[in-house]
Amino acid sequence: MNWITKVLKFGEKIKTAIKKRPSKEEIANSDWISCCKGPVLKKELEANLWVCDLCGKHHRINCKQRFDIFFGNNNYEILQTPLPKDDPLNWKDSKSYKDRLNDARKKTGQDCAVMIVKSKVDNINVTVGAFDFSFIGASVGAAEGEAIIYGIQHAIDNQNPFILFTSGGGMRMFESLIALSQMTRTTLAINELKKNNLPYIVVLTDPTAGGISASFAMLGDITFAEPGALVAFAGKRVIQATVKEELPEDFQKSEYVEKCGFIDLIVPRKDLNKKIGSLLSILLKKNSDISSVSNEASEDIAQITKTAS
Numbered sequence: 124m125n126w127i128t129k130v131l132k133f134g135e136k137i138k139t140a141i142k143k144r145p146s147k148e149e150i151a152n153s154d155w156i157s158c159c160k161g162p163v164l165k166k167e168l169e170a171n172l173w174v175c176d177l178c179g180k181h182h183r184i185n186c187k188q189r190f191d192i193f194f195g196n197n198n199y200e201i202l203q204t205p206l207p208k209d210d211p212l213n214w215k216d217s218k219s220y221k222d223r224l225n226d227a228r229k230k231t232g233q234d235c236a237v238m239i240v241k242s243k244v245d246n247i248n249v250t251v252g253a254f255d256f257s258f259i260g261a262s263v264g265a266a267e268g269e270a271i272i273y274g275i276q277h278a279i280d281n282q283n284p285f286i287l288f289t290s291g292g293g294m295r296m297f298e299s300l301i302a303l304s305q306m307t308r309t310t311l312a313i314n315e316l317k318k319n320n321l322p323y324i325v326v327l328t329d330p331t332a333g334g335i336s337a338s339f340a341m342l343g344d345i346t347f348a349e350p351g352a353l354v355a356f357a358g359k360r361v362i363q364a365t366v367k368e369e370l371p372e373d374f375q376k377s378e379y380v381e382k383c384g385f386i387d388l389i390v391p392r393k394d395l396n397k398k399i400g401s402l403l404s405i406l407l408k409k410n411s412d413i414s415s416v417s418n419e420a421s422e423d424i425a426q427i428t429k430t431a432s
């Protein structure tokens with residue numbers, strides 16, 4: 124076999140490998156998901172709250188999965204958030220924005236990337252929001268901005284703490300300046316929450332980046348994060364090319380960001396309800412006297428105070 128035949132054969136092999144690769148839809152509909160040691164059954168991962176037993180990876184979950192885990196199955200009420208006019212700029216690139224929206228709505232069953240619910244944590248009424256990354260990368264446009272502001276207003280009207288599970292790549296460029304203005308609008312709304320002395324708790328989940336981490340995701344009174352979550356503004360490669368330096372392996376992972384002081388506490392998914400419940404009890408002086416708060420909660424507070432100073 125001469126070298127030309129070898130190259131041609133190799134080319135054929137690559138072609139078959141590319142052809143055989145499953146589509147995004149096939150991956151989504153499959154019973155399997157890939158993790159550290161290869162494919163894992165989705166059912167098994169779901170039973171473990173979508174966290175890998177072997178490597179501890181916290182897989183991305185949608186809003187309903189998030190609330191089911193946090194509050195218990197269907198133990199919450201979904202609030203209908205306002206929906207502004209779709210596609211105000213009539214955006215079109217390789218595909219129209221309207222088509223992208225329709226696809227995302229069909230895929231997720233949500234009108235926008237954010238879902239707001241009300242429920243109770245440790246018997247304290249709370250208003251809670253979460254993002255679905257599979258809805259156009261959980262980017263923020265007018266509808267998502269409105270949903271967050273609606274959630275905050277609901278929290279103020281009911282004197283509830285506001286908890287936000289953030290995720291997403293940033294502001295949605297198909298809405299240009301309208302999307303960017305959501306950074307200011309949500310920041311102003313959070314200021315109103317703070318004027319009302321209501322706690323604003325943020326839980327950073329994988330990935331929280333761009334305009335989201337440059338606005339409401341970093342304004343929490345207390346900032347939690349899930350283990351191994353990507354928390355960034357610009358991407359690692361962009362920074363590396365700008366500063367022309369090799370960056371650490373765990374750069375922009377929640378553990379690294381915690382060391383830099385931007386995160387108060389990293390909490391595994393299974394413990395989030397308990398931790399947030401204890402902290403809210405302390406902040407709102409509910410359920411019990413501060414003196415009777417568990418040792419574990421006191422340790423968390425001590426760590427948060429240490430990070431803050």
Ligand SMILES: [Zn+2]
Pocket residue numbers: 158159160175176177178179180
């Ligand atoms: Zn794994």
